[in-house]
Amino acid sequence: xxxxxxxxxxxxxLTLFTWLVAILFVFPLLWMLLTSFKTESAAYTDPPxxxxxxxxxxxxxxxxxxxxxxxxxxxxxxxVSTLAVLALGVPAAYALSISPIRWTSxxxxxxxxxxxxxxxAAIIPLYVISQNVQLLDNVWALVILYTGMNLPLAVWMxxxxxxxxxxxxxEAGRIDGANLPTLLRRVILPVVAPGIAxxxxxCVIFSWTEFFYAVNLTAARSGTVPVFLVGFxxxxxxxxxxxxxxxxxxxxxxxxxxxxxxNHLVRGLSMGAVK
Amino acid sequence: xxxxxxxxxxxxxSPVRTTPSRPSRGGWKRRAPLLPALLFTIVVTxxxxxxxxxxxxxxxxxxxxxxxxxxxxxxxxxVFADSQFRGAMLNxxxxxxxxxxLSMAVGLGLALLLDRKxxxxxxxxxxxxxxxxxLPAAGALLWKTTMFDPTYGxxxxxxxxxxxxxxxxxxxxxxxxxxxxxxxxxxxxxxAGLQGQSREVLxxxxxxxxxxxxxxxSITLPQLSRYLQLAALLGAIYIVNSFDAIYLMTQGGPGTAxxxxxxxxxxxxxxxxxIGQSSAMGVIVVVLTLIVATFALRLMFRTFDVKGxxx
Numbered sequence: 001x002x003x004x005x006x007x008x009x010x011x012x013x014l015t016l017f018t019w020l021v022a023i024l025f026v027f028p029l030l031w032m033l034l035t036s037f038k039t040e041s042a043a044y045t046d047p048p049x050x051x052x053x054x055x056x057x058x059x060x061x062x063x064x065x066x067x068x069x070x071x072x073x074x075x076x077x078x079x080v081s082t083l084a085v086l087a088l089g090v091p092a093a094y095a096l097s098i099s100p101i102r103w104t105s106x107x108x109x110x111x112x113x114x115x116x117x118x119x120x121a122a123i124i125p126l127y128v129i130s131q132n133v134q135l136l137d138n139v140w141a142l143v144i145l146y147t148g149m150n151l152p153l154a155v156w157m158x159x160x161x162x163x164x165x166x167x168x169x170x171e172a173g174r175i176d177g178a179n180l181p182t183l184l185r186r187v188i189l190p191v192v193a194p195g196i197a198x199x200x201x202x203c204v205i206f207s208w209t210e211f212f213y214a215v216n217l218t219a220a221r222s223g224t225v226p227v228f229l230v231g232f233x234x235x236x237x238x239x240x241x242x243x244x245x246x247x248x249x250x251x252x253x254x255x256x257x258x259x260x261x262x263n264h265l266v267r268g269l270s271m272g273a274v275k
Numbered sequence: 276x277x278x279x280x281x282x283x284x285x286x287x288x289s290p291v292r293t294t295p296s297r298p299s300r301g302g303w304k305r306r307a308p309l310l311p312a313l314l315f316t317i318v319v320t321x322x323x324x325x326x327x328x329x330x331x332x333x334x335x336x337x338x339x340x341x342x343x344x345x346x347x348x349x350x351x352x353x354v355f356a357d358s359q360f361r362g363a364m365l366n367x368x369x370x371x372x373x374x375x376x377l378s379m380a381v382g383l384g385l386a387l388l389l390d391r392k393x394x395x396x397x398x399x400x401x402x403x404x405x406x407x408x409x410l411p412a413a414g415a416l417l418w419k420t421t422m423f424d425p426t427y428g429x430x431x432x433x434x435x436x437x438x439x440x441x442x443x444x445x446x447x448x449x450x451x452x453x454x455x456x457x458x459x460x461x462x463x464x465x466x467a468g469l470q471g472q473s474r475e476v477l478x479x480x481x482x483x484x485x486x487x488x489x490x491x492x493s494i495t496l497p498q499l500s501r502y503l504q505l506a507a508l509l510g511a512i513y514i515v516n517s518f519d520a521i522y523l524m525t526q527g528g529p530g531t532a533x534x535x536x537x538x539x540x541x542x543x544x545x546x547x548x549x550i551g552q553s554s555a556m557g558v559i560v561v562v563l564t565l566i567v568a569t570f571a572l573r574l575m576f577r578t579f580d581v582k583g584x585x586x
Contacts, residue, residue, distance in 0.1 A: 014391075014393070015393040017388070018389070018393065019395065019399060021388065022402045023402070025385075025402070025406070025455075025458075026403070026406065028417055028418060028421065028422055028455070029417075031429065032421065044427055045427070046432070048429060088311050088312040088315055091308030091311070091312070092309045092312035092313065094308055095306060107309060110313075110316075113568065114316055114320040114321075115512055116564055116568040117320060117561060117564065118536070118537065118557070118560045118561060118564055119516055119537070120516070120536065120541065120556075120557055120560060121323075121324055121327050121540075121557035121558065121560055122320070122323035122324055122327065123541070124327060124544050124553055124557065125323040125326035125330065126323050127544075128326075128550075129326075144319060147315070147319070148316060148319030148320055151312055151315065151316055155312060205408065208410070209410050209411055209412075211411060211518060211519040211522075212516070212537070216541070216545065225410065226410055226519070229410065229412045229416060230412070230523070232416055233416070233523055240420050240421065240427075243416060243417075243420060244421075246413075247410065247414075247416060247417055248413075250410050250413055251413050254408050254410070255405060255408045258405075258407075258408040259404075259405075259408075262401065262404060265404070265463065266464065266467045269460060269463070269509070270464055270467070270502075270505055270509070
């Protein structure tokens, strides 16, 4: 069976190749992980060290630098803005899908078009407004902006999930005399619940990683974790190991959530277009 | 009314909606759930933009209090005469086009590798999506220090030499980081497309004796085109606004070699405090984006057939 042997060898070679590519691709992250357990002097060696005595001092150092308030701000902004997006976006998507109206496509087009507006074009008035209403360096400014940033995406995503609710189930429910709240709870919600989860996941990722608004509109009091990392460019070249630990700690919440919800991620990122 | 609910044709890939189009009585009641989201989005995204238009006709520098006054189009004249603005525009186009194309190409390759059963496939997929989940700010600093550093960077360790990547090839360095970060997104989306292809067609091609490349070029790629369009569009929306990588890795330098429009406008506004001119730049960027987006939206509406759901 020459061909099948060759096929199997080719198969394992391809598997090996895939693994190599994957490891090469995430190598910067593996290196970051490794570096975060080094002392600063071990992080700076030429050639780079692979073997060393691991230490937790960098993680302690990050906490000493005042990481926790930034983490708290990020968590607050992310959770509150995600809840706000769901509160505003789910009813809107429902209206756009279950009972289409004449300007459905206009409304959808409008939501999508806001994603195409370059955010730089809004940052100056946002700065001036925030200053005037005392929201500069205030977490609520970010909550409002992140809600606005994620809402259009959420409406598109949720709409595609609502479209999956079988119309005949709704009709059957109506005939049985179910009112709207019952229909929502019994028929619609079970179908769209995974969609709500996917939408929330995307909002969490984009809010947690947002940089532009955060860096321009916040400072010491309401900075989020990306803003904390900016502190390292001034001392860059001095604290690689601590930077690695900080980058790891700042990213970990979203990385873990994303790992567990990989399948939702694809649908979410494609605004529901992909099943 | 009979209770024989018709078994609606529900092809899994394209839900056919049999919505009874009722007359618009009660239209406002049905629109009501839409209004809060619509109003919120208008206020948060359109009001700042209108203010940008207003500021763009003012001469206003924050370091000269009381300097605000109407100047007509003079900010626009200055912006068009500014060679740095043109350079930043060119860089923006270059970064966007190259990063979208390259991350799509690499993403397609990774997706093809992942589209088969093999040992540890789940682990490999998990590894590959991680660069997308890492904070872009963390990714940028990581590449700047551990990868590109002239003395201790891994890149020079592997390649030999002592190239200062960030000052000798600033655009390429920034683009490497952006491509690295966006490739997983492209790969995941394309993988979803690959797994959604109809197996029968692939098998039929095999039966007809089509080779692997031929099958890929004439069956797989056309079937993927929707996914590729979507990936390009979404990637472009985000990459055109790239700021983290440039701010953290090169500060737009050396000189203005890696300055893109978001970074340049930020510099004029927050370091030059020139509100009028940076607003004029913002307006120009929006107008240019709208021109490009009009074409993109048309494409999008072909991809997402609004009435028929998604195919």
